[in-house]
Amino acid sequence: MNELDEALRRIHDCSFEYGGGRTNRAATVVGALDALGHKALIEAFLDVYLPRLDMLEMGTEIPTSDQAAAMGSAPAEDWLKTLEVDLGSLAWSDLLRQRLPELIKGALAAGLSAPSRLSQAVRNLCEEDSSERRSELVFSLAYWSSNHSVLPASAGRRAEKGWTPSRVLASLE
Numbered sequence: 001m002n003e004l005d006e007a008l009r010r011i012h013d014c015s016f017e018y019g020g021g022r023t024n025r026a027a028t029v030v031g032a033l034d035a036l037g038h039k040a041l042i043e044a045f046l047d048v049y050l051p052r053l054d055m056l057e058m059g060t061e062i063p064t065s066d067q068a069a070a071m072g073s074a075p076a077e078d079w080l081k082t083l084e085v086d087l088g089s090l091a092w093s094d095l096l097r098q099r100l101p102e103l104i105k106g107a108l109a110a111g112l113s114a115p116s117r118l119s120q121a122v123r124n125l126c127e128e129d130s131s132e133r134r135s136e137l138v139f140s141l142a143y144w145s146s147n148h149s150v151l152p153a154s155a156g157r158r159a160e161k162g163w164t165p166s167r168v169l170a171s172l173e
Helices: 003-011 026-035 039-052 064-070 076-087 092-106 109-127 131-147 165-171
Strands: none
Touching (some): 003 131, 026 039, 026 131, 076 092, 076 131, 092 109, 092 131, 109 131
8 A cells, every 4th residue: 555545544534624614625635735745644644634533423324306406405414425325336437427516506515625636536536545545536426416506607607798807896785
């Protein structure tokens, strides 16, 4: 097991958030350290960061019939349990293909930290497939699913000339 996989194993014992709703960014940070060639810093980072986090709670599987309604409202731990079951019968790439079309509608989930974590997980899996990296994919999909929120929009609208950022800000009350 390499440094990244060992780090992900440690991270997956911890909650998705800490301190009243702050996003646990440990997986993203260790992925970046690994990609930048700073593997020696991973363990030191985790030794400082992980004690701030609560332990992960057990989730309950969300029935298929309830999953659409659970988007953005069910706890990440419930989504984690649900997606772990799905990964048991699907390749990670198939799970991603199945879930991403709905998730992308809420791309700003958790202030972009959920899509960011997912992109790091996919990059890591493309480099090397391991159970820890597949688990990280499931963690990122679970966090995104629990924070999913579709913003109102008018599909197909074209930009209108003259609407600069200054004009938009000036029009706000």
